[in-house]
Amino acid sequence: MTIETESRKPMIEAIGLSKFYGPFAAAREVTFSVGEGELVAFLGPNGAGKSTTMKMLTGYIAPSEGLARIAGHNMMEDRIEGSRHLGYLPENGPLYPEMTPSGMLSFFADARGMSSAQKKDRIDAVVDICDLSSVIYKPISKLSKGFKQRVGMSQALLHEPDVLIMDEPTAGLDPNQVRGVRKTMRRLSETKTILLSTHILQEVEAMASRVVMINEGRLVYDGDVAGLRQHGEAENGENGLDDAFYALTREA
Structure with a gap:
């Protein structure tokens, strides 16, 4: 499932992004875009390729294939100008x-x-x-x-910056600290375009307008929270996000 963002100016664009380390594919043909003013949650289990994809989007590492753009700037050919629009918080800042x-x-x-x-x-x-x-x-x-x-x-x-890419900003925090970061993110989302990686599904419901999910390096979902819940219902009749996450990322 995909959500169309043509009505919004694309500020974050992953176009066929792949990253290979020998025979191992950390990310394979990942394609999505985040429109101006969106706060999108980027989900996936550990080792799914989230951090690798984010690093390619920011120009921190070069993709083996594909293209990353920030505010229209190719992050391999025009990284300095693209970085002027970008704020990046890696998992270990x-x-x-x-x-x-x-x-x-x-x-x-x-x-x-x-x-x-x-x-x-x-x-x-x-x-x-x-x-x-x-x-x-x-x-x-x-x-x-x-x-x-x-x-x-x-x-x-x-x-x-008008674009923020944040990798697990609440990892390891206690509930009060998570609450503080969540409050800050809501404030920022009023004026920024945000791609937020998280494992905390409650944050998705609290903040995100849309979800992009990858598993084993591939895109498996791009849509709203309501649509994501449908995968949980198909799994066992429940509509919790944890059921949907399991349904989309479980091992075959």
């Missing part, structure tokens, strides 16, 4: 433990060539969005995992 959030954000702002005025404005903005004011001058190594995730998110937002 790029943090410097010896720095404070303030120092790290200042470092990234300088690396991006921001003016002094722009730097101050953007740091203030992301500290507010990610609720970091209480820890802004504490060493990152001393922060809880929840705050470390927020620091990682803040650097992804620093240059005010």
Whole structure:
């Protein structure tokens, strides 16, 4: 099942993306797009190829076949321009433990060539969005995992991108920390296009307008949550997302 997004400007495009490591295919002919203003959940079991696909979309690794575009920019041929539109939070975010959030954000702002005025404005903005004011001058190594995730998110937002790709932003967090990240994601979805990888199916219902699912490197579902539930009903008469997830990703 696929959802058409022609009515929205495509901001994230995977076109026949494949990644081979010798005879092993981490991803094979993955094709989908995310339109402007969508928050799409990217699902799949461990080892399904989610992180590999996200890395290809961001230009972090080159695809063996296919094309990745961010805001219309080919991420292999025009990665710098595409990256200006993109905020990327990998599963283990790029943090410097010896720095404070303030120092790290200042470092990234300088690396991006921001003016002094722009730097101050953007740091203030992301500290507010990610609720970091209480820890802004504490060493990152001393922060809880929840705050470390927020620091990682803040650097992804620093240059005010219109596209966000986030890989398991709530992995390993306690329920209160998950609640905080979820609140932040809802706030961001008002102005950003977001592709969010998660294993927490409750987050799909709470935040996503659409689901893209892969299994064993291949796309197995692209549609809304209601349509996904139908796969669970076909499995055992229940309409839970966990039943649908099992039905689409179980081993043959």
